[in-house]
Amino acid sequence: MQSAKKNGAGALLLFSGGQDSTVCLGWALDRCERVETMGFDYGQRHGVEMECRLRVRNEIARRFPAWASRLGADHVLDVASFGAVSDTALTSDAEIEMLASGLPSTFVPGRNLVFFTYAAALGYRRGLHVLVGGMCETDYSGYPDCRDATLRALEQAIRLGTEIPFSIETPLMWLTKAETWALADELGGEALVDLIIEETHTCYRGMRGQRHAWGYGCGECPACDLRAKGFAAWQASRAEAAQRQRHALVVNLVGFRRGRVDCRFHFCGNRLCRCRGCRRFGICQRCLRGCLVSCGLCLLLNYVLSIQASLQRSDLVAKCLQLSAHFLRRVG
Numbered sequence: 001m002q003s004a005k006k007n008g009a010g011a012l013l014l015f016s017g018g019q020d021s022t023v024c025l026g027w028a029l030d031r032c033e034r035v036e037t038m039g040f041d042y043g044q045r046h047g048v049e050m051e052c053r054l055r056v057r058n059e060i061a062r063r064f065p066a067w068a069s070r071l072g073a074d075h076v077l078d079v080a081s082f083g084a085v086s087d088t089a090l091t092s093d094a095e096i097e098m099l100a101s102g103l104p105s106t107f108v109p110g111r112n113l114v115f116f117t118y119a120a121a122l123g124y125r126r127g128l129h130v131l132v133g134g135m136c137e138t139d140y141s142g143y144p145d146c147r148d149a150t151l152r153a154l155e156q157a158i159r160l161g162t163e164i165p166f167s168i169e170t171p172l173m174w175l176t177k178a179e180t181w182a183l184a185d186e187l188g189g190e191a192l193v194d195l196i197i198e199e200t201h202t203c204y205r206g207m208r209g210q211r212h213a214w215g216y217g218c219g220e221c222p223a224c225d226l227r228a229k230g231f232a233a234w235q236a237s238r239a240e241a242a243q244r245q246r247h248a249l250v251v252n253l254v255g256f257r258r259g260r261v262d263c264r265f266h267f268c269g270n271r272l273c274r275c276r277g278c279r280r281f282g283i284c285q286r287c288l289r290g291c292l293v294s295c296g297l298c299l300l301l302n303y304v305l306s307i308q309a310s311l312q313r314s315d316l317v318a319k320c321l322q323l324s325a326h327f328l329r330r331v332g
Contacts, residue, residue, distance in 0.1 A: 010034035011130040012123045014115050017053025018202040019227060020134030020172055023180055025060060026187040027171045028132050029067040036072040036128060038119055042079045048208060052201040059199055063191050077118055112145040113154060120158045120166055129166050136172045148173050177230020178237060202227050
């Protein structure tokens with residue numbers, strides 16, 4: 001993850017109010033001085049997302065004061081005529097199913113091409129030359145206009161057609177849905193994750209009557225399926241990481257008791273460390289429970305712990321101080 005404010009100029013985000021575009025909103029606010037949002041009413045079946053996007057914007061501003069000052073105007077464009085042209089399960093009550101083309105019936109041909117073209121026209125006028133979208137071709141339904149090659153070609157076409165160096169940023173392009181959840185956690189912690197669960201909408205059927213661990217939706221459509229599987233995978237990875245941390249802590253504690261201290265530059269064994277301090281002075285675990293005079297990190301760690309473990313042994317403490325001072329003078 002690159003540092004905030006990479007783009008001093010502003011950005012214009014295609015913002016639907018779903019999980020992906022909300023994560024992208026956090027991503028853009030973390031990097032840009034000014035971020036404006038753009039939504040499209042194209043007669044989508046899940047029109048509830050148009051209501052959710054406003055709540056998400058308000059909650060972002062309320063929960064993240066540092067981002068609130070960067071969040072700019074919101075723009076909504078009525079392109080119902082485009083939705084009328086494309087007779088799909090996303091713009092009608094048709095059944096959601098796989099078609100002979102290998103794509104789901106929710107595919108709206110050219111949707112992202114149209115959205116980015118409109119965004120470029122608005123960005124041209126607003127001075128926003130960074131266009132951000134939540135497209136992804138890792139965990140996705142196969143839509144051709146979500147692919148990186150498509151959007152790179154579109155970026156070039158927009159640049160040629162406007163003579164402005166527009167860039168299309170897709171921060172989720174190569175992330176799985178689990179990694180998208182992880183990115184949300186990295187950007188805004190539990191506050192952003194909770195906002196995504198409670199306020200965003202992704203379900204193609206527009207259902208918000210049932211609340212799942214990952215948010216609201218029917219739980220069956222392709223969008224819900226991807227979101228649920230991603231959330232489960234992310235939770236599993238978090239549990240695994242926590243288990244590894246607990247295991248590492250136990251190993252380090254046990255290793256210290258046995259004289260094995262994992263130092264930044266060396267690995268202390270049962271008898272003598274391979275650093276030049278041990279080779280020169282021959283200090284072993286019998287005296288210092290490991291290598292006292294190895295590197296600075298080992299020195300501090302072993303000194304503190306040896307004091308803690310040997311409060312009644314003033315002669316050992318004195319020896320520790322004498323040897324560590326002598327070693328620091330030699331290597332300093």
